Amino acid sequence: MPKPGRYHEGVPCWVVLTTPDGPGAQRFYGALFDWEFVPTGPAEAVATRYGAQVAAVGPPPAPALPAGWTTHLACADLRRTATLIRAADGRITREPYEVPDQGRAALAVDPLGANFGLWQAGAIDGAGLVDEPGALTWNEHLSPAPDAARAFYRRVFGYTYDRPRAGHTLARAGGLPACSLGPSGGGTDTGTDTGTGTRTGTRTGTDGPASAGGGARWLAHFGTADTDRAADLLRALGGTVLTGPAPTPYGRAALVRDDAGAVFVLVAVPSRESARAA
Template identity: 65%
Template sequence: MPKAGRYHEGVPCWVALTVPDVQRAQRFYRELFGWEFVPTGPAEWVATLYGAQVAGVAAAPEGRPAGWTTYLAVADAAHTAALVRVSGGRLAREPYEVPDLGRAALAVDPLGVTFGLWQGAAVAGAGLVNEPGTFTWNEHLSADPDAARTFYRQVFGYTYDRPDGGYTVFRADGFPAGGIGPGGPGPNSPEPGPGPGPGPGPDSTDRPATDWLTQFATADADRAAAHVRTLGGTVLTGPDPTPFGRSALVRDDSGAAFALIAVPPDESAEAA
């Protein structure tokens, strides 16, 4: 994905975790990734690494399961929200001001997947990406990837390396920005399947159920997966070799699913 601070329309620019117990989540991710946390509201924190903002953490509304949400960069949140509606999606939360930082909204696509819109002002999005401990890839997985491709092309103008079929990389303003592909048993199902990562098993249905999956970079996927277990999380599949590095699908100790992928040092990006 493009470097931090250089986000284009439709590029994943931020990820946010909602959990029932924020303090527990902070302990987990502090130990796993070395994150520190800065309070930004009564029940909201920003996670930082080397002083750069890398993710958000907030208390989940009662009854809502833990999960990660992918935010896509937009130039005009109100305009994109209107495109979401006319393209068959809906708004879970209308565009709203985040004082001194930008505007945000929560949308739901026709597949039922929630994603965020972020119109950056003072903050364009994550200040550090593609480094160990930061997000490096985001992919939309569902039972109907063709419908997903149609929706996101209409809203964000995505182009695809393959116009149909299984797993495809989507491009935003020409940049390879993420993936869209088939989903399988979900993170909360009894038999979750393997397959996180931009490439391995592109036509397999052994992938997470309908959702946006966040992948975090790590220097050593095997060591990180083992650490997940010691912290009370779950390794659902892997680590397995992929053309892009060893990858594992995991759950944190609150039940939120994400992927770990080993990123070679020469492919990492510095904060802009």
């Protein structure tokens, strides 16, 4: 995914874990990814690694909702993007609101039923660290109707698409790899070589970790130095490995679930130390 900085329109730039057990989530992800947490409210915190913001943790909007990761897409004008979402048959589930000293956000659901967030940068562009262990490395949209999903996100964010492979398509924003879209439950190519030596994404499905469930969703991928070791640690922390670990063109990957039920992907990526050595 693109490096930190001014994220281009439509690029996944931030992820938020909503969970009924914030302290438990901090213990789980602190042990799994070496995250540290900075409180930002009574039940909210920002996760950091090497001092850079990597994710946020907060309570679900309704107590009965399950734990889950929400991908946020960058936008320059929240109100304009909200209007485009409604015009394309999506819904705004939380109107634009201020995040003090950081930016503005909103929550939405696309016509396929996948929840996602919007982020308008203020002092914070989004994740300050990506594409290495303990950080976000890729996002994919899975649904039973990927053609409809591609049409929606093209209309709202101006995505362009590479030629589909097994029904899955790399989406580009401003010409750069942004995310991937494809059918839920099948094989999916969720990444690309950026041309700079950075591997982004995983391959999930028939030849690797499969998507859990057939509904529409955004799925976040987090980097790890050793997927097998991380999967073992996740199990010891009370999480579940759903599929994998398995080799993929972009690193060894596993589809996993944390101890509260939030699903995500672990994928092997180079650390900053190994990159320097190379």
